[in-house]
Amino acid sequence: xxxxxxxxxxxxxxxxxAKIKIYEQALQKVPARCLEPMVQKAITxxxxxxxxxxxxxxxxxxxxxxxxxxxDYGCAQCEDQRGWxxxxxxxxxxxxxxxxxxxxxxxxxxxxxxxxxxxxxxPTEPER
Numbered sequence: 386x387x388x389x390x391x392x393x394x395x396x397x398x399x400x401x402x403a404k405i406k407i408y409e410q411a412l413q414k415v416p417a418r419c420l421e422p423m424v425q426k427a428i429t430x431x432x433x434x435x436x437x438x439x440x441x442x443x444x445x446x447x448x449x450x451x452x453x454x455x456x457d458y459g460c461a462q463c464e465d466q467r468g469w470x471x472x473x474x475x476x477x478x479x480x481x482x483x484x485x486x487x488x489x490x491x492x493x494x495x496x497x498x499x500x501x502x503x504x505x506x507x508p509t510e511p512e513r
Contacts, residue, residue, distance in 0.1 A: 460485040
């Protein structure tokens, strides 16, 4: 559906079956939650039908935005050691993950956008 929306938005009529297959295979690695925002980003920011690499860049940008929207861990309980708390046990004190960190990890998992980048960053020109 993502490819159909892009083709319609950019008025592309000459998508060959081979090109469609290439795009579909490349977009399989994009989490479902990122597909529609990726398409919207491409439609609003690209002048021409995007190449596969450009779509993956847009998908990665969307994935990062979704993760950032969850916020960061850290609370009053762990303000000295963000994400960690010292807990007293019968055999002494131990450092454990704070509840705020655990909640954020659960939210990230529920969002289902992965924790690894979707593609390598675009190459940059070396400075001369």
